[in-house]
Amino acid sequence: MCARDPAQNPIAMNETGLRSWTDRLFDFVPQVVALFGALLVGAIMLLLIGVNPWEAYRAAFTGVFGSKNGLSDMLVKATPLLLVALGTCIAFRANVINIGAEGQLIMGALATTWLAVEMGSAAPAWLLILLCMLIGFVAGGAWGAIPGYLKARLGVNEILSTVMLNQIAIQLGFFLLRGVMMDPAERAAGTNLPHSARLPAVADLPRFTDIAKSLGFTQTAKQLGLDGMTAEFYGLFAEPTRLHLGLIFAIIAAIVVYILLWRTTVGYRIRAVGFNPAAARYAGFRVRAYVVLALTLSGALAGLAGAVEILGLHHRMFEPTSVSAGYGFSGIVVALFGRLHPLGAIPSALLFGALLVGGDKMQRAMQIPQPLVTALLGLVVLFVVSADYWTKKRATRIHVKREPTPAGTSASAGAAAD
Amino acid sequence: MTQELTVLAIIIGIAHSGIRLATPYLYAALGEMMAQRSGVLNLGVEGMMLMGAFAGFYVTFQTGNPWLGVLAAAVAGLLMGLIMAVVSVSLKAEQGISGIGLYLFGLGVSSLLFKTMLGTVEGVNGFHEMQFCVANVPLLNIDSTFCMKDIPVVGPIFFDHSVLVYGAFALVPILWFVLNKTTWGLNVRAVGQNPAAADSLSVGVNRVRYENVMLGGALAGIAGASLSIALLGIFQEGMTNGMGFIAVALVYFGGWSPVGVMAGALLFSSVNALQLWVQVLGFNIASNLAVMLPYLLTIIALAIPFRRAQQPAALSKPFTRSET
Numbered sequence: 073m074c075a076r077d078p079a080q081n082p083i084a085m086n087e088t089g090l091r092s093w094t095d096r097l098f099d100f101v102p103q104v105v106a107l108f109g110a111l112l113v114g115a116i117m118l119l120l121i122g123v124n125p126w127e128a129y130r131a132a133f134t135g136v137f138g139s140k141n142g143l144s145d146m147l148v149k150a151t152p153l154l155l156v157a158l159g160t161c162i163a164f165r166a167n168v169i170n171i172g173a174e175g176q177l178i179m180g181a182l183a184t185t186w187l188a189v190e191m192g193s194a195a196p197a198w199l200l201i202l203l204c205m206l207i208g209f210v211a212g213g214a215w216g217a218i219p220g221y222l223k224a225r226l227g228v229n230e231i232l233s234t235v236m237l238n239q240i241a242i243q244l245g246f247f248l249l250r251g252v253m254m255d256p257a258e259r260a261a262g263t264n265l266p267h268s269a270r271l272p273a274v275a276d277l278p279r280f281t282d283i284a285k286s287l288g289f290t291q292t293a294k295q296l297g298l299d300g301m302t303a304e305f306y307g308l309f310a311e312p313t314r315l316h317l318g319l320i321f322a323i324i325a326a327i328v329v330y331i332l333l334w335r336t337t338v339g340y341r342i343r344a345v346g347f348n349p350a351a352a353r354y355a356g357f358r359v360r361a362y363v364v365l366a367l368t369l370s371g372a373l374a375g376l377a378g379a380v381e382i383l384g385l386h387h388r389m390f391e392p393t394s395v396s397a398g399y400g401f402s403g404i405v406v407a408l409f410g411r412l413h414p415l416g417a418i419p420s421a422l423l424f425g426a427l428l429v430g431g432d433k434m435q436r437a438m439q440i441p442q443p444l445v446t447a448l449l450g451l452v453v454l455f456v457v458s459a460d461y462w463t464k465k466r467a468t469r470i471h472v473k474r475e476p477t478p479a480g481t482s483a484s485a486g487a488a489a490d
Numbered sequence: 491m492t493q494e495l496t497v498l499a500i501i502i503g504i505a506h507s508g509i510r511l512a513t514p515y516l517y518a519a520l521g522e523m524m525a526q527r528s529g530v531l532n533l534g535v536e537g538m539m540l541m542g543a544f545a546g547f548y549v550t551f552q553t554g555n556p557w558l559g560v561l562a563a564a565v566a567g568l569l570m571g572l573i574m575a576v577v578s579v580s581l582k583a584e585q586g587i588s589g590i591g592l593y594l595f596g597l598g599v600s601s602l603l604f605k606t607m608l609g610t611v612e613g614v615n616g617f618h619e620m621q622f623c624v625a626n627v628p629l630l631n632i633d634s635t636f637c638m639k640d641i642p643v644v645g646p647i648f649f650d651h652s653v654l655v656y657g658a659f660a661l662v663p664i665l666w667f668v669l670n671k672t673t674w675g676l677n678v679r680a681v682g683q684n685p686a687a688a689d690s691l692s693v694g695v696n697r698v699r700y701e702n703v704m705l706g707g708a709l710a711g712i713a714g715a716s717l718s719i720a721l722l723g724i725f726q727e728g729m730t731n732g733m734g735f736i737a738v739a740l741v742y743f744g745g746w747s748p749v750g751v752m753a754g755a756l757l758f759s760s761v762n763a764l765q766l767w768v769q770v771l772g773f774n775i776a777s778n779l780a781v782m783l784p785y786l787l788t789i790i791a792l793a794i795p796f797r798r799a800q801q802p803a804a805l806s807k808p809f810t811r812s813e814t
Contacts, residue, residue, distance in 0.1 A: 246778045454583075458583050
């Protein structure tokens with residue numbers, strides 16, 4: 073078992089139960105500065121390839137916040153980001169570094185597609201959707217349980233095993249999509265693209281516009297005489313956009329994960345195992361079992377993200393890497409930016425949803441090569457993890473001032489106080 | 491065509507490709523080993539390799555000199571190593587995650603540079619196979635030119651490679667010597683095992699870590715170049731395709747020793763070569779399952795419970811001098 077030093081633990085400083093809410097709010101300052109730092113370096117890169125960064129960023133901003141389609145795209149992208157981030161929160165709280173959300177998401181998406189296509193219209197819509205989400209949850213969880221078991225029983229570093237399992241999930245996805253799961257129409261046409269058949273329409277997650285219609289919002293913004301941003305916000309819910317119910321599920325999941333981690337014994341033990349495995353073992357907790365549990369739950373949430381993407385957005389499975397679309401990695405950033413707190417992950421997911429959509433819009437408006445967004449995302453990761461340095465430093469200083477403890481132990485003093 | 495290949499020829503072919511394909515893994519994994527021995531888990535090897543692959547390819551393409559390409563690749567990797575060191579050593583970021591950031595950054599920047607500076611897939615004529623030939627040695631009674639690759643069996647396996655392949659294998663004893671027989675190597679090991687003790691003996695912990703992460707970066711850069719200049723002769727976006735992550739795993743597999751890492755790289759590349767040959771020979775195995783095989787093998791290898799080698803005690807723990 074690899075036990076990291078609690079003082080270096082990314083979560084340790086967050087754990088101190090003695091700090092006030094306003095005090096914790098200041099923890100976000102270095103991160104926001106880091107985000108702007110990354111955008112600044114991005115601007116330099118834009119300059120180097122001969123693009124006006126001001127115009128590019130403005131195109132990104134108006135692309136996201138200027139219309140209902142931009143806003144709905146942001147929320148649609150925030151949905152899987154939030155679910156993956158919630159899984160990351162659970163894993164990192166147990167001090168398990170799960171890099172495998174990509175693979176777990178793909179496994180969830182594959183399982184969901186398989187079940188929906190197999191069941192067809194045999195079940196009522198609500199039951200089919202429920203079962204599909206459940207099987208996505210379970211498949212992702214199983215894919216997460218593998219590295220969990222390998223770590224707990226055989227001491228295999230979870231960072232490595234999850235990275236390997238990502239590649240295996242991608243190849244497995246291609247194998248299934250080129251084989252048993254391939255759309256019969258695709259095969260008949262001879263195109264042989266690795267795409268599944270379309271899911272039965274009953275398995276589609278309701279879109280916001282469907283819900284709004286059933287609630288009686290049948291008029292468009294124009295008919296109501298709205299204009300400007302009011303019209304766009306009204307249109308976001310009442311007019312046809314891609315926005316679907318998955319967003320609500322993700323927000324509910326955030327609340328559930330919050331309750332799990334902070335209001336239940338299981339959650340307390342997960343955090344205790346992550347914070348100080350030796351102490352947790354001394355307290356009689358089954359440390360290994362909680363490591364497996366944390367990775368399983370973490371994978372299950374990523375699998376749920378895959379299920380929601382299929383049911384709510386794509387309605388069919390295609391190239392695994394395009395379905396996961398890097399959410400497995402960006403979800404980690406979202407979780408870190410939300411300071412590994414399930415509720416902090418909500419605004420963080422919205423922010424990164426905006427960043428991803430903004431990147432797309434910028435790229436299209438300014439003819440910027442697509443990899444720039446990948447590079448920018450990498451920069452954000454580097455800057456945000458670096459910014460933790462100042463957050464930790466500040467937390468240590470305040471903590472030492474409030475509660476004089478022998479030097480060096482200040483980091484772990486607050487653990488038991490929760 | 492299949493019938494004409496004898497069993498021996500196939501075995502020679504697999505062994506030859508195995509050694510050849512081991513090159514990028516070996517450079518990258520040996521570099522990563524040095525970083526880990528000093529206590530830094532660098533998960534960004536993939537990004538470093540991609541930057542090296544592009545820099546090496548571009549310079550070779552422009553100048554026609556593959557040596558300048560290798561140099562450029564090493565410098566590109568070194569700079570990536572510097573970024574990693576600033577973030578992970580000085581700013582003490584969680585190394586598993588900063589490595590992912592570096593990977594995304596390297597993937598994005600190398601693809602961006604490729605799109606803006608080249609645009610299309612080009613080819614270069616990089617390193618040729620070395621010719622171990624002697625002409626007219628009267629002592630051995632050899633009149634005509636004699637080449638070592640003409641030796642049966644052994645020749646085509648060992649003496650038909652480019653200089654980068656030999657460079658990779660030469661690094662194994664060199665790094666073993668540096669780690670185990672020099673003061674600097676002792677410092678590296680001390681910093682990885684017990685940074686506080688090393689610090690108390692006035693070894694600059696962070697300085698040693700910077701040196702090793704940057705050395706690892708330079709080697710990862712060369713690993714990328716060996717792929718883009720020597721093995722394939724082209725650059726493509728994301729061409730390393732997970733090799734950097736495998737290199738990290740090979741360090742664990744090899745028990746943090748140069749010889750162990752070499753054994754891992756050879757085993758791994760041989761399986762890869764075997765998989766390629768199986769496909770060439772026309773056995774109908776789905777290619778996706780074959781590609782999956784090396785990753786599966788890596789997980790199994792990591793799970794085999796032989797615990798003779800312990801990881802460096804301070805691996806992935808940033809060093810903070812205690813306040814007392």
